[in-house]
């Protein structure tokens with residue numbers, strides 16, 4: 001009994017000691033912008049794909065996946081087709097308001113700034129609109145694009161640590177587009193064929209992200225961890241932060257590893273992949289939002305939380321099987 005008390009006291013004392021100088025960042029200012037790093041038609045050249053807009057928010061790119069000092073100067077829109085009969089992709093921030101069938105009412109092209117609280121609700125980020133309209137036969141169509149998505153954080157609270165700028169891990173998404181034939185809806189490769197065959201975007205995300213998908217809820221999430229200081233004994237190093245990006249508003253579809261869709265998108269062998277289906281004849285809004293959570297890396301409870309998230313992933317896998 002005495003020994004147990006002694007050990008308990010020892011653990012409590014050491015926890016208290018290790019946490020006495022821990023500083024949790026509770027509030028962040030953020031800037032998020034995204035642009036097309038590259039794009040090509042189905043013949044693997046850029047002919048017939050017209051870029052528009054430019055990223056200009058000055059999002060810092062000095063993170064571990066740096067592509068340059070800032071994200072500025074990348075196109076935010078792509079269009080294909082001729083004259084008045086065009087389809088397009090537009091990167092922009094959503095209002096966060098969902099309209100009929102989960103789709104957004106409006107999107108503002110370009111980046112977005114705001115405030116996000118650690119452990120708080122998700123905040124608006126830069127999403128994408130696919131304006132999906134019939135284009136003339138023989139037109140070039142989009143085949144593949146790479147989107148560079150940058151999130152820059154600076155510490156707002158505690159104020160004593162601000163404004164500590166931090167370039168969160170830079171993400172490069174691959175988008176592989178399949179423009180489907182619209183003629184006979186009973187022969188559609190994907191979706192319900194109403195009002196015509198839905199088009200498909202298979203996405204690839206960086207290997208450092210942890211993916212969690214709920215196909216039934218049409219929610220695609222991925223998380224990336226970061227630290228303000230890699231030394232856990234320092235006051236800023238005791239917490240690891242996780243940025244989770246949520247993509248919502250468009251039907252999510254899963255594909256088996258080594259399927260035609262995953263292989264065409266360049267997904268590694270034996271790796272499942274996911275896509276988004278977009279309806280013909282309308283604007284399809286895929287909204288992006290972010291949330292930030294923190295974990296005390298000095299607490300053994302981290303292991304329990306990690307174990308639970310693995311169980312969650314196992315559940316997702318089972319549902320898709």
Ligand SMILES: [Ca+2]
Nearest residue numbers: 132133179199
């Ligand atoms: Ca189409």
Ligand SMILES: [Ca+2]
Nearest residue numbers: 180197198199
């Ligand atoms: Ca189609």
Ligand SMILES: [Ca+2]
Nearest residue numbers: 192193194195
């Ligand atoms: Ca439909």
